[in-house]
Amino acid sequence: MSRADLIDDLLAGRAKYSSIFNYPTLNWADIGAVGWLVDGAAIVNQVALQRTSYGPYARAMVRICKEESFHARQGYDIMMKMSFGTEAQKAMAQDALNRLWWPALMMFGPPEAESVHSAQSMAWKIKIMSNDEGRQKFVDQTIPQIEYLGLDIPDKEAKLNKKTGHYEYSDPDWSEFFDVLKGNGPCNVDRMAARNKAHDDGAWFREGLLAHAEKQQIAAE
Numbered sequence: 001m002s003r004a005d006l007i008d009d010l011l012a013g014r015a016k017y018s019s020i021f022n023y024p025t026l027n028w029a030d031i032g033a034v035g036w037l038v039d040g041a042a043i044v045n046q047v048a049l050q051r052t053s054y055g056p057y058a059r060a061m062v063r064i065c066k067e068e069s070f071h072a073r074q075g076y077d078i079m080m081k082m083s084f085g086t087e088a089q090k091a092m093a094q095d096a097l098n099r100l101w102w103p104a105l106m107m108f109g110p111p112e113a114e115s116v117h118s119a120q121s122m123a124w125k126i127k128i129m130s131n132d133e134g135r136q137k138f139v140d141q142t143i144p145q146i147e148y149l150g151l152d153i154p155d156k157e158a159k160l161n162k163k164t165g166h167y168e169y170s171d172p173d174w175s176e177f178f179d180v181l182k183g184n185g186p187c188n189v190d191r192m193a194a195r196n197k198a199h200d201d202g203a204w205f206r207e208g209l210l211a212h213a214e215k216q217q218i219a220a221e
């Protein structure tokens with residue numbers, strides 16, 4: 001499959017991309033919450049992927065993790081400023097957390113039983129951590145951060161299991177997740193329209209590059 005085929009698939013809506021990109025960012029608090037929760041969830045996956053059996057990906061992940069942890073820290077820094085700021089700022093931080101908590105949990109994919117490729121990917125060690133293990137890690141690292149901010153945990157059922165040392169948590173609405181994958185999330189249509197517009201707007205530039213390359217070739221002959 002060529003690069004052009006992959007781009008065609010993306011623009012036609014056939015390619016998959018992370019479900020999280022189909023949720024809106026409404027205000028500055030969302031910029032903080034996305035960095036903290038969304039990049040934070042991505043890092044949990046990416047740290048594990050440094051040991052994936054596909055070498056080029058594993059090697060690239062090392063630098064990607066460093067970059068991503070910067071995003072997560074920047075996001076948490078914004079959340080600290082807002083949570084320790086005025087009442088209005090704190091309310092914005094809480095609202096952003098409430099809206100992004102569940103979509104962040106969905107980023108790890110459905111529970112193992114409902115995950116289509118999980119077993120095969122685990123057998124080949126492409127994937128080294130199950131969806132549920134990743135989600136548990138994320139919950140365990142994020143709840144103490146919510147408490148530090150003095151915000152309410154969006155999941156009213158979440159609580160520390162003293163025996164296991166892990167937090168018990170509620171599942172997100174998996175029917176919403178599968179609906180977003182099907183193209184029915186709050187922003188799927190907008191996101192695809194933006195991608196297609198950017199591609200169309202860039203046509204003149206791609207043509208220019210080709211024309212330039214042709215001229216160079218003629219000059220070289």
Ligand SMILES: [Fe+2]
Binds near residue numbers: 071
């Ligand atoms: Fe990032």
